[in-house]
Amino acid sequence: MLVSCPEGRSLSHDTQPKLERREALQVRGVVQGVGFRPFVYRLAAEEGLSGFIGNDTDGVTIEIEGPKERVESFGKRLRSEAPPLSRIDSVAARVIAPTGERGFRIVASEVHGQVSTGIPADAATCADCLRELLDPTDRRYRYPFLNCTNCGPRFTITRRIPYDRPQTSMAGFKMCPACQAEYDDPANRRFHAQPNACPVCGPRVWMVRAEGAELSSLDPVAECIERLLAGEIMAIKGIGGFHLGVDATNEAAVLRLRERKHRYGKPLAVMVRDLAAAREICDLTDEEEALLVTPARPIVLAHGREDCGIAPSVAPGIPWLGVFLPYAPLQHLLFSDSRLKALVMTSANLSEEPIAIDNDEARTRLGMIADAFLMHDREILQRCDDSVMAVVDGAPQLIRRARGFVPLGLPLPGKIEGKGSPPLLAVGGHLKSVFTLARGKFAYQSQHLGDLENITGLDFFRESLAHLMRTFEIEPEIVVHDLHPGYLSTSWAKEWAAERGVRLIAVQHHHAHIAACMAEHGLEGPVIGLSLDGTGYGIGGRIWGGEVLIAHLDRFERFAHLDYAPMPGGESAIREPWRMALGALRAAGFDIESPDVLALLGASAQDAHVLRRMIDRGLNAPMTSSLGRLFDAVAAVVLGRRTVDYEAQAAIELEGIAAGEPDDDDPDEDRYALELRAGDWSRREAAILGTAPLWRGLLDDLNASVSKPRIAARFHAAVVDGFVRAAVLARETTGVGQVAMSGGCLHNRRLVRLLRTRLEAQGFELYRHRQVSPGDGGLSYGQAVVGAAVVRGEIG
Ligand SMILES: [Zn+2]
Ligand SMILES: [Zn+2]
Ligand SMILES: [Zn+2]
Numbered sequence: 113m114l115v116s117c118p119e120g121r122s123l124s125h126d127t128q129p130k131l132e133r134r135e136a137l138q139v140r141g142v143v144q145g146v147g148f149r150p151f152v153y154r155l156a157a158e159e160g161l162s163g164f165i166g167n168d169t170d171g172v173t174i175e176i177e178g179p180k181e182r183v184e185s186f187g188k189r190l191r192s193e194a195p196p197l198s199r200i201d202s203v204a205a206r207v208i209a210p211t212g213e214r215g216f217r218i219v220a221s222e223v224h225g226q227v228s229t230g231i232p233a234d235a236a237t238c239a240d241c242l243r244e245l246l247d248p249t250d251r252r253y254r255y256p257f258l259n260c261t262n263c264g265p266r267f268t269i270t271r272r273i274p275y276d277r278p279q280t281s282m283a284g285f286k287m288c289p290a291c292q293a294e295y296d297d298p299a300n301r302r303f304h305a306q307p308n309a310c311p312v313c314g315p316r317v318w319m320v321r322a323e324g325a326e327l328s329s330l331d332p333v334a335e336c337i338e339r340l341l342a343g344e345i346m347a348i349k350g351i352g353g354f355h356l357g358v359d360a361t362n363e364a365a366v367l368r369l370r371e372r373k374h375r376y377g378k379p380l381a382v383m384v385r386d387l388a389a390a391r392e393i394c395d396l397t398d399e400e401e402a403l404l405v406t407p408a409r410p411i412v413l414a415h416g417r418e419d420c421g422i423a424p425s426v427a428p429g430i431p432w433l434g435v436f437l438p439y440a441p442l443q444h445l446l447f448s449d450s451r452l453k454a455l456v457m458t459s460a461n462l463s464e465e466p467i468a469i470d471n472d473e474a475r476t477r478l479g480m481i482a483d484a485f486l487m488h489d490r491e492i493l494q495r496c497d498d499s500v501m502a503v504v505d506g507a508p509q510l511i512r513r514a515r516g517f518v519p520l521g522l523p524l525p526g527k528i529e530g531k532g533s534p535p536l537l538a539v540g541g542h543l544k545s546v547f548t549l550a551r552g553k554f555a556y557q558s559q560h561l562g563d564l565e566n567i568t569g570l571d572f573f574r575e576s577l578a579h580l581m582r583t584f585e586i587e588p589e590i591v592v593h594d595l596h597p598g599y600l601s602t603s604w605a606k607e608w609a610a611e612r613g614v615r616l617i618a619v620q621h622h623h624a625h626i627a628a629c630m631a632e633h634g635l636e637g638p639v640i641g642l643s644l645d646g647t648g649y650g651i652g653g654r655i656w657g658g659e660v661l662i663a664h665l666d667r668f669e670r671f672a673h674l675d676y677a678p679m680p681g682g683e684s685a686i687r688e689p690w691r692m693a694l695g696a697l698r699a700a701g702f703d704i705e706s707p708d709v710l711a712l713l714g715a716s717a718q719d720a721h722v723l724r725r726m727i728d729r730g731l732n733a734p735m736t737s738s739l740g741r742l743f744d745a746v747a748a749v750v751l752g753r754r755t756v757d758y759e760a761q762a763a764i765e766l767e768g769i770a771a772g773e774p775d776d777d778d779p780d781e782d783r784y785a786l787e788l789r790a791g792d793w794s795r796r797e798a799a800i801l802g803t804a805p806l807w808r809g810l811l812d813d814l815n816a817s818v819s820k821p822r823i824a825a826r827f828h829a830a831v832v833d834g835f836v837r838a839a840v841l842a843r844e845t846t847g848v849g850q851v852a853m854s855g856g857c858l859h860n861r862r863l864v865r866l867l868r869t870r871l872e873a874q875g876f877e878l879y880r881h882r883q884v885s886p887g888d889g890g891l892s893y894g895q896a897v898v899g900a901a902v903v904r905g906e907i908g
Contacts, residue, residue, distance in 0.1 A: 147261030352496025353467035354460035377757025408516025540892035621648025628894030645855030657738025786834025
């Protein structure tokens with residue numbers, strides 16, 4: 113159906129140009145809901161071209177007619193000047209017969225066929241909207257829901273595509289004439305801005321006390337600010353869910369939040385007014401500053417400044433602070449009061465449960481945590497936490513991929529032209545759960561879903577899966593899961609596949625990590641895969657995590673691994689690193705009942721005795737080759753940390769104390785070493801990286817009172833040296849020269865920096881994650897890639 117633009121908006125040309133050319137363009141990528149149609153309309157006007165543009169399920173269709181050089185100029189500018197939130201994946205152009213059409217039109221959306229265009233991700237308030245928000249003469253002055261085609265909520269308010277107002281939670285708000293006029297005007301910044309609203313016609317905010325009654329405040333935002341300044345805990349409804357907000361400079365208030373939320377130790381994110389305020393609390397690099405102001409507005413882990421006024425219990429024990437900038441108008445309004453310097457803004461939930469989104473749900477679940485609620489009546493349809501990123505070795509790296517990134521598509525590599533993957537679901541891991549839906553040449557990762565250990569986590573998984581399946585119209589014919597039989601995601605996948613009679617494919621954990629990295633870079637393999645990770649289920653039932661793989665997309669072989677060490681007590685060795693230390697020392701041949709070792713770990717003779725018996729008898733002491741667990745063990749010995757409050761805390765602290773140390777590249781210095789013992793590769797026997805000499809050097813240094821930061825730095829260098837030598841051996845043996853790195857240990861900046869330097873010095877071509885997390889947040893993407901490759905291999 114064609115719909116003409118309002119009268120007077122059509123463009124007309126006085127003279128009939130001589131050499132008319134007409135092209136039909138099919139643009140694919142993120143081109144809906146990002147101001148693409150008004151952009152094209154403007155472009156056509158500037159070039160004096162006729163034709164039309166319309167959204168379809170594949171992206172946008174454009175037909176353009178006019179002088180040849182103008183049409184060509186249009187094609188170039190289409191790519192080079194595309195709106196900031198758009199992402200053009202491809203433009204297919206073909207020349208068709210001119211029709212003599214006059215003027216340029218925008219046509220209504222067509223809804224048919226298979227959906228392959230994305231819903232855009234949520235985007236932070238743009239500079240134009242922010243100016244209006246703070247301009248007393250503007251009709252949207254201090255209106256918390258203003259937005260335009262260049263900014264505002266998208267994914268979190270959308271039911272299904274195409275992304276049009278009736279498909280969003282703005283459907284219930286009828287636009288007033290002023291808003292409607294903007295919406296209908298192709299020259300307006302708000303042309304087809306689906307969440308367009310104003311104080312007359314749009315959503316509103318109000319305050320509710322924890323005990324129940326609505327507070328009849330004239331200015332709910334001002335009241336919220338006063339309460340924050342008084343040290344109260346506010347539940348503040350945002351874009352992807354509620355935040356719990358508290359004055360970040362008020363130590364007592366921050367402690368109270370931690371107690372009520374049952375979150376001890378794990379760092380809290382801090383929101384500040386703007387870049388200048390962020391510089392006051394963090395030492396920011398140029399790359400970090402650039403990340404802070406991207407439309408995704410992630411939390412950025414940056415080096416915190418001493419004595420910057422942030423309460424000590426915001427991020428205890430580590431040198432980094434998670435900092436981010438306001439991305440919703442309501443948040444900008446909170447900071448419009450200059451008395452408010454910095455707010456802890458943490459996902460509103462108990463411990464690791466999903467973030468609360470619904471007003472009633474928030475009051476039920478957060479009633480014991482928040483003193484009052486700042487609510488609004490624009491429904492959040494998808495829970496979506498803040499994304500977390502860090503600049504690692506000069507490049508941005510995702511740690512948690514959620515708001516601002518989801519549901520942007522990721523590539524699925526494949527050599528068969530025109531054909532991609534059948535509809536497929538990959539369910540991910542266990543903690544930091546994220547699933548992936550894939551079809552054709554694209555994979556769509558869900559938002560970060562949190563831990564699947566509790567029932568609410570699993571509910572969130574189901575809810576989000578149903579939503580994304582509906583959104584992208586993907587009905588999986590294949591379900592891919594981890595090999596671990598104990599993961600909730602594995603048993604869920606088996607049940608779900610059985611119910612639907614679809615095929616199951618199991619993928620080894622560390623292969624999935626490497627495949628994710630390969631797919632991001634379009635690599636088919638073979639590559640040397642360095643999978644440096646916490647724990648993942650290996651082939652044959654042992655727990656892997658310090659792996660050198662020779663990987664293709666659909667298969668892999670294990671070339672080398674860190675030597676096994678027992679985890680006495682299984683999972684409890686993760687929560688209590690001193691157990692892991694005893695296991696690792698025992699495996700390296702030390703007498704763990706000696707007084708020296710006991711003193712180091714603050715362990716009793718009784719404890720050590722019990723653990724030694726567990727280890728020697730192999731009772732509840734599974735063997736692991738995990739590098740993450742070696743970090744834990746070393747952290748327990750060096751820092752004396754017996755227990756942790758959150759996963760990898762000890763390892764993060766170990767990296768933290770080494771942060772000020774120079775990179776340990778002095779060949780004259782006595783370094784710790786991992787001992788590389790080659791296997792017989794003709795019989796596919798893996799090489800082993802033994803830890804005994806590393807531990808000997810480390811304990812000698814401790815006895816010689818070498819500083820702990822130096823010891824931590826030497827340990828990092830030893831790990832890097834060991835894995836680089838293993839990679840060199842792998843290249844000598846197999847001839848493979850590309851290295852893909854993945855796994856949770858790559859959150860460690862020092863490790864990544866040293867690995868990159870050393871591997872490049874050895875002449876390797878190195879690949880790291882750019883679009884997904886190297887940790888288990890990226891796992892399901894890798895599973896989808898392997899699953900699709902397995903199926904492709906069968907088709908031939
Ligand atoms: Zn805007
Ligand atoms: Zn309005
Ligand atoms: Zn992993």
